[in-house]
Amino acid sequence: MSMANFSWFTAGESHGQAIIAFVSGLPSGLKISLKEIESDLKRRKKGYGRGDRMLIESERAEVISGLRGGLTLGSPIAVKIANRDWQNWQTKMHPFKKPEGEPVVRPRPGHADLAGLQKFGFNDVRNVLERASARETAARVAAGSLARQFLACFGVQILSQVVSIGPVESERRIEKLEDAKTIEESPVRCLDKIAEKKMIELIDQAREKGDTLGGVFEVVAFGVVPGLGSYTSWEERLDAQLAFHFLSIPSAKGFSLGDAFENSKKFGSQVHDEILYDEERGFYRLTNNAGGIEGGVSNGETIWVKVAVKPIPTLSTPLRTVDIEKREVVFAHRERADVCAVPAAAVVGEAMMALVLARFYRQKFGGDSIFDALKAFENYLSRIDWKR
Numbered sequence: 001m002s003m004a005n006f007s008w009f010t011a012g013e014s015h016g017q018a019i020i021a022f023v024s025g026l027p028s029g030l031k032i033s034l035k036e037i038e039s040d041l042k043r044r045k046k047g048y049g050r051g052d053r054m055l056i057e058s059e060r061a062e063v064i065s066g067l068r069g070g071l072t073l074g075s076p077i078a079v080k081i082a083n084r085d086w087q088n089w090q091t092k093m094h095p096f097k098k099p100e101g102e103p104v105v106r107p108r109p110g111h112a113d114l115a116g117l118q119k120f121g122f123n124d125v126r127n128v129l130e131r132a133s134a135r136e137t138a139a140r141v142a143a144g145s146l147a148r149q150f151l152a153c154f155g156v157q158i159l160s161q162v163v164s165i166g167p168v169e170s171e172r173r174i175e176k177l178e179d180a181k182t183i184e185e186s187p188v189r190c191l192d193k194i195a196e197k198k199m200i201e202l203i204d205q206a207r208e209k210g211d212t213l214g215g216v217f218e219v220v221a222f223g224v225v226p227g228l229g230s231y232t233s234w235e236e237r238l239d240a241q242l243a244f245h246f247l248s249i250p251s252a253k254g255f256s257l258g259d260a261f262e263n264s265k266k267f268g269s270q271v272h273d274e275i276l277y278d279e280e281r282g283f284y285r286l287t288n289n290a291g292g293i294e295g296g297v298s299n300g301e302t303i304w305v306k307v308a309v310k311p312i313p314t315l316s317t318p319l320r321t322v323d324i325e326k327r328e329v330v331f332a333h334r335e336r337a338d339v340c341a342v343p344a345a346a347v348v349g350e351a352m353m354a355l356v357l358a359r360f361y362r363q364k365f366g367g368d369s370i371f372d373a374l375k376a377f378e379n380y381l382s383r384i385d386w387k388r
């Protein structure tokens, strides 16, 4: 798919000097707030069940290119998030000096550790875990924040909540923008107060046992225009692009558009969203079981996805593994770790949603400046008579 007009990369090791996000293809003239980037980074750091690494991680971001006077120049934007603990890691992680200290030789089950050693020919697990670590997702959140600020110009708003942790399920789903306040105030990003209490208790139990938990989060995008993505070629489908991007989040193992797995157990008459029309709302649906996408194309309803997150693989009561030097069974290496990161993963999910949608908006509405893009957008809205 030709998406060359919007792309993004990340760089950086978990205990390296900094994590970098690089975004190219945003139009010129877009107002960017550093405060918003930092507030998104702060939201990713939060969540009951996160480890003490969060006390060290910085949520300070530095924009080092692509902006002038708070406005985008149309050139690539690089954002740097420095590692506050770099002084303590320089001797182990210096780009040129021989690393000091013992190599890590006990690969952790559930991580890229062993396969990474084999693949790249390393004899120190640290060479793998530093980049495979979810610290990289801080850069995604910074890039996602730029995408989110772009999308806000088109009236798109993205929210996430935790739907379950372990077996504890929330009875509530995100329905409106105003739900954001309750979610942000919840230590587990959950709208359902009864479930929230049980989730916290479960996380405490897991921590006491040296164990970990996973769960499910949902991400919604309000105000997405109909017509993003295409059924005309497989890789242009919006649902497929979302699945790909969401499954690139470390520990994300399952993806569904809306309640896809529950819907698969029902009759068609119970699932498909009837089309209605009235003067005030234009075309709309009675329900949104499709999660806002049909035939790979957004249909004007809220985009709604759910993602299953596996339990954190680093356990403080470690599982067995094999010492790669001695070839003896030992307990796995223990790196500073979270007990549960589903709330944080949900914030990363918001970033992925923003990055995917920003790509599709850039593709559909083009323009070198934000004013060109908005003009094309308004033109399209009046052609399809879409009421937001």
Ligand SMILES: Cc1cc2nc3c(=O)[nH]c(=O)nc-3n(C[C@H](O)[C@H](O)[C@H](O)COP(=O)(O)O)c2cc1C
Residues within 6 Å of the ligand: 051, 110, 111, 112, 132, 133, 134, 137, 249, 250, 251, 252, 310, 312, 313, 314, 315, 336, 337, 338, 341, 344, 345, 348
């Ligand atoms: C926000 C976030 C925080 C995470 N924190 C940890 C952690 O502290 N310890 C850990 O072992 N895994 C953590 N993970 C999960 C691992 O990064 C992930 O399971 C691992 O890299 C293996 O990749 P895979 O689960 O996609 O197979 C976290 C994931 C996310 C999204």
